[in-house]
């Protein structure tokens with residue numbers, strides 16, 4: 530390299546930082562069918578090898594100079610993986626390995642509570658977990674993972690999302706708060722189950738935020754969801770059965786357009802929220818969720834050591 534001009538060290542550092550995304554937009558239903566250009570410019574795509582298998586493809590994008598990763602939970606070209614079969618551990622592990630510190634995840638739940646209707650954009654603040662068969666922790670057999678879940682989502686990230694939602698676009702209602710109950714699927718819920726969830730305090734019902742939110746916390750990644758309400762939960766409204774239609778009799782015929790519009794608003798809103806927080810130090814419990822174990826010397830700095838299965842498999 531002798532004789533070659535060298536850029537100043539400061540410039541090098543800045544350039545490297547701007548190229549390393551720290552934010553993952555995790556797309557839910559409809560993520561495979563966004564309007565052209567919604568995510569900006571695609572730079573690269575890869576599936577990440579993890580101790581839990583391959584992640585979904587992780588795409589690196591840049592939108593108006595802001596670099597971020599994007600992952601579509603349910604597939605690349607259509608609805609290929611239903612909620613119980615998503616490899617949540619591989620996806621969240623991949624995010625951590627790539628250096629992600631914040632995840633905004635979207636989900637398309639049904640409305641249980643009368644407060645919500647299809648086409649609404651909701652920023653829930655609590656979860657009831659009714660999933661049954663999904664691996665729900667990285668810390669199998671490890672003696673760690675006793676982590677508080679209140680608030681269950683990253684509050685600064687949720688607040689940034691609410692601010693971004695309030696600024697951009699019109700037409701869809703924006704509502705903060707609400708409890709999301711996560712069911713196993715892929716079947717929809719029975720009417721009796723929905724009545725039960727309503728009594729338990731649930732406002733929205735979906736199949737995807739668990740265990741994703743809990744896994745993110747285990748790896749000290751901030752996580753907040755955006756819910757775009759796609760239908761009424763079973764029995765929440767009396768609607769005529771519509772044979773062969775999406776959410777047969779659970780979504781008024783006039784509602785489909787509002788639902789699609791709500792979903793299409795999410796990328797710009799999420800990118801604006803992530804951008805508003807980018808570069809700042811994280812001052813939230815999620816950033817240090819494992820601190821107690823670190824202080825006691827139970828875990829070290831490298832997260833790969835925290836999650837390694839007993840016996841060293843997958844290291």
Ligand SMILES: [Zn+2]
Pocket residue numbers: 683684685686750751752811813814815816
């Ligand atoms: Zn946080």
